[in-house]
Structures are given as C-alpha cells and as structure tokens.
Amino acid sequence: MLLAGLLLVVLIIISMMMGRYNLSVSDVFKYFTGSASSSTQLILKLRFIRIIAVILVGAGLSMAGATFQAVFNNGLASPNILGVATGSSVGAAFAILYGMPIYVIEISAFVMGLITVFLTLLIDKFLHSNSGISLILAGIIIAGLMQSILGSIKYIADPEDQLQSIVYWELGSFMKVDLNALISVGPILVIGIVFLILARWRLNVLSLDVATVKTIGINPKLNRNLMILFATLLTAASVCLCGVIGWIGLVVPHISRSIVGGDNRVSVPMTGIVGAILLVIADTLARSISVNDIPLSIVTGFIGVPIFIFILLRRKSSIV
Amino acid sequence: MSEIYTENLSFAYQTEKIIGNVDLKVDNGQILVILGPNGIGKSTLLSCLSGLHGNYQGKIQLEDEELKSISSRELSHSLAFVSQGVNAKSNLTLYDYLLLGRSSFHSIFSQPDKKDRKKVEAVLEQIGLSQYRAKSVSDMSGGQRQLTQIGRALVQEPKLLIMDEPTSALDYKNQILVLKLIKALSQIDISIIISTHDPNQAMMVGDQVGLLINNQTYLQGETEEVLTEQNLTDLYKTPIVSTYNSKLKRDIFGTKME
Numbered sequence: 012m013l014l015a016g017l018l019l020v021v022l023i024i025i026s027m028m029m030g031r032y033n034l035s036v037s038d039v040f041k042y043f044t045g046s047a048s049s050s051t052q053l054i055l056k057l058r059f060i061r062i063i064a065v066i067l068v069g070a071g072l073s074m075a076g077a078t079f080q081a082v083f084n085n086g087l088a089s090p091n092i093l094g095v096a097t098g099s100s101v102g103a104a105f106a107i108l109y110g111m112p113i114y115v116i117e118i119s120a121f122v123m124g125l126i127t128v129f130l131t132l133l134i135d136k137f138l139h140s141n142s143g144i145s146l147i148l149a150g151i152i153i154a155g156l157m158q159s160i161l162g163s164i165k166y167i168a169d170p171e172d173q174l175q176s177i178v179y180w181e182l183g184s185f186m187k188v189d190l191n192a193l194i195s196v197g198p199i200l201v202i203g204i205v206f207l208i209l210a211r212w213r214l215n216v217l218s219l220d221v222a223t224v225k226t227i228g229i230n231p232k233l234n235r236n237l238m239i240l241f242a243t244l245l246t247a248a249s250v251c252l253c254g255v256i257g258w259i260g261l262v263v264p265h266i267s268r269s270i271v272g273g274d275n276r277v278s279v280p281m282t283g284i285v286g287a288i289l290l291v292i293a294d295t296l297a298r299s300i301s302v303n304d305i306p307l308s309i310v311t312g313f314i315g316v317p318i319f320i321f322i323l324l325r326r327k328s329s330i331v
Numbered sequence: 332m333s334e335i336y337t338e339n340l341s342f343a344y345q346t347e348k349i350i351g352n353v354d355l356k357v358d359n360g361q362i363l364v365i366l367g368p369n370g371i372g373k374s375t376l377l378s379c380l381s382g383l384h385g386n387y388q389g390k391i392q393l394e395d396e397e398l399k400s401i402s403s404r405e406l407s408h409s410l411a412f413v414s415q416g417v418n419a420k421s422n423l424t425l426y427d428y429l430l431l432g433r434s435s436f437h438s439i440f441s442q443p444d445k446k447d448r449k450k451v452e453a454v455l456e457q458i459g460l461s462q463y464r465a466k467s468v469s470d471m472s473g474g475q476r477q478l479t480q481i482g483r484a485l486v487q488e489p490k491l492l493i494m495d496e497p498t499s500a501l502d503y504k505n506q507i508l509v510l511k512l513i514k515a516l517s518q519i520d521i522s523i524i525i526s527t528h529d530p531n532q533a534m535m536v537g538d539q540v541g542l543l544i545n546n547q548t549y550l551q552g553e554t555e556e557v558l559t560e561q562n563l564t565d566l567y568k569t570p571i572v573s574t575y576n577s578k579l580k581r582d583i584f585g586t587k588m589e
Binding site (some may be wrong): 209210212213215216218219220222223225226227228229230234237268272273274276 | 378381382383403404405406407408410411412414421422423424427430431432434435437439440441442443467483487
C-alpha cells in the first residue's frame, strides 16, 4: 500500500512535467514552493488541478466498482456494466439540454444513476435467476435503453453548443476541468471516497448470502442500499466532472485484489490508489501523445482490456 | 431454564401450511435433533426459530423474551444460525471470514478490535483450524468449510446455536468431526438445535429428539423414548429396525434390503 502511494506521488510529479510543454522536475518543485516563473506557474496550476480531478475520479470510480462487486458478489459488476454510468450521462445530458447550472447537472446525473440501478435490479429480480449473469444481462438491457435515450437527447440538442457538451460527457475527458468544476464536484467525490473507506469492513459481510447476513445481526437491505447509494454518488460525480470513463471501475478492483487479497479492509483503499495511478497514467498519455487530447475511454480501453483478459485467464474460480 | 421454547408454532407460505402445532423446548446446554423426511419443513422450522421468518403464528420465546420483540442485532448476540450447504463462496481468508461474526458488535464505520481478534483466536482453537487461518475459504475442503461456518457462528458468542443439516454434505470422517464439536459445545453450556436425516446421528448426540411428522404434528421427547422402530417407520414411511450395539453402547438403526 505504501509502495503504491509512493508510486502515485512519483507519477503525479511525472504527469505535471509532461504535456504539450515539457517541464523539468525542478520546475515542479519550484511550483510547490511558489518560486516558478509566472507562465510555468500557470501551466502547472492547470495541470495540478487536472491531476487532482483525475486522482479523485480514478479512486472514486474504482472504489464504486469494488463496492458494486462486493454487494452483488459478482466480479463483473461495475458502474458501466450495471448501466449506472450511462444513466448518469443521460441525467447530465438532460440538464445540459435545459441549460442548467453545474449543481443541477450533478443532482440530475445522481438521480438518473440511482434510477438506472433500481431498474437494473428490478429486471434482475424478474429474471428469477440466481446466477450472477442475470444481473449483468439486466445491466446491459438498461444501459441499452439509456443509450437510446442519450441518442434521442443528442438528436434534439443544439449542434452548435449543447451537442458538443453532451458528446464531451460521452467520450470522457478532463480537458475542460477547471478550478470551479473541481470545487463544485470534488467535495462529493471526497465524501463518497471517505464513506467507502470508513465502511469498508461492512462490505465483507455484505458479500455473504442474505440469510447469513441477517443472522449475523446486520440489516442486509439497509446496508446494501447505503453502499449502492454512495457508489452511485461517486459514479454520478465522476460523470459530471469528466464524462463516462470505461474499464477503470471493472478492472481496478480485480488488480488490487490480486495484489492484496479479497479482504475489503485492505483491498478497498488499495483499489482507490491503483485506480488513481491507472487514470493518472491514462490521462497523461491522453494529453501527451497527440496535439489534441485523446478521449480518455479510448486510452483506458487499450490499458484495461489486456489487463482484464490476463486477470480472467489467471483466475481459479468463477468470476460471477 | 429453557433457552428457547415454542407454543403452537405454525408457518404458512401464502395459503400453504408448512409446519403447525409445534411445541418445542430446549434447555440450557441441551442438544435437540430434529428429524423428518425431505420437504417436511425442517428448514422452515429452523428459519422461524432463527428469526428469519418473522410472520409465523404462535409463540417463540427465547429465554424470557418473545422472539419478534428482539432486534436482529440483539438476537445475533444470543442466537447464531448455520444454514444448509457448505458451498460458501468467499475470497476471504479463514481468519477474516470468522471476523465477520463480530460485525454486529460494531457500527458501520468501525473496524475489528483486540477483543474481536481474541475471540477469533479462541474459536480457531475450538474448531481445530488454527493452522489454516491464512487459507482462503474458497480453497478449503467441504469439512473445513462446514467447521468454518460453525466457527463464524461461534464468534457471535451465542447461547443457542441452530444448524440446518450440518453434516449432510460431508464424508463420514467429517460428519463425526462436526458431531464431536457439537457435543463439546453443549458441554460448555451452548444449547444446540440441529436437523438431520440420520436417526443414528440423533442417537449419537441428541439429548432430545423432535420428529416433524407432517404439517400438523411435531413430537418431541427424550432421545431413547422417541427413537423407536415404530416412530421412525411411521416418520419415513419405510420399515426401520434397530439393534443394540454393545461396543457403541447404543441402538443402531437400519433397513433390510430384500
């Protein structure tokens, strides 16, 4: 854990150095001591704000994924596969369509994220199957519905202004993240992350069957819903800040479990750090390897897919 | 003093009555073994007694309190339940799995403390799995997993332990291991209710035996009084004979195959 934390600090420094204008380590240190030149100070300030947002989203999305995987006892559960991310995008797109301020966009994304989880769980219940696949199937169905709604919103959105903003959410990018956006969304991400870190032991017991959880003296419904609520809050806040980012919420919990084991007391904080590390790498690549920012989901896909295949091949037990 | 007793207990799924007229009683440190054919409602009865089915009719009294009036948190500190089957899917190590039994002693934001660890250590000794503390539960054998389930229940520090067919999925050696543990637990004043299909197991460990004959009839009494050829033949609707084994110093039950 300590090593992962140190790696993250090193990556933050490297990431601040990289970009359209490459800077040196001493420039970065000068920035933190306030002795850099004004132009360097400005560039590094923008990069630092962006990196903070990347860390919060990387940790938040990964921990949301770990939470969904624990409460549904399903290794395929993630904000994207359950449709929560697409649902939150629909909420955000609706609010953008009506020209709402950022806090309304946040609330709208959160509410639609929750509605999406509810619909996914409802369909899973109707499928009357105990296999973990039915939950994933329900998520795919609802994500498909949300995708259609999003398509409809895009169809009627003003192509000059609104459409561009909506497409930005869909592809995922930190390009537009500034201090105002970070101040309005960052605290929600911090609250969600802190909650899940504090409640991480409870996630262990929620992985058991409902009858056992009850006889252990824990209210399974209340606790499960609380965890889903905060995981959805993290997903919605992430979508508000940078749009939909694929793979992180699915793959990172598996990576951290393969490093520190299945105990959520250790693996949830580890998931947060690994998620932050991966997204800092992905975002640094997205803004460094081309003149224009590459949409983040493209980069996370190229990183996430091979890692996930590797994890699947190494597994001894069933993933769902 | 009775640890648990019921008066005219019955339970129905919608309009279908599953169990009825159950007057059951277990005293401190006693073992009650419930016998009955498949599908007769043994699991339903145990679920009612464990507080999992709140909508039963009649009365379930745990020590001095009506079961329905006890919160699930309080209940978990005096009663623990081990459900049927040993296929628990968990990536946790044995040690971390046993710690789960301490969850209701803490708030949602708490972490296990020294007292919890001490209790887990003691239970690891009790169930004889100390050397496997770091082993993943999913990598354990059937017998070890069943002992793990019982261990998780014991970590709750229950006065009453209810187990649904704790030996059904085990080989003979592991069945005996679990039955010996059950006997040892009763000797430290833990009351125990188990269900089983095997009257020989009831003879081995039961202080009392309850026969769930149909959804109207439950018969309970001293093991030797209840476990008769006639009662078992009526219960399983197949001829059952008994013979006294002087080496084992108890009756053994079986059926002629011709």
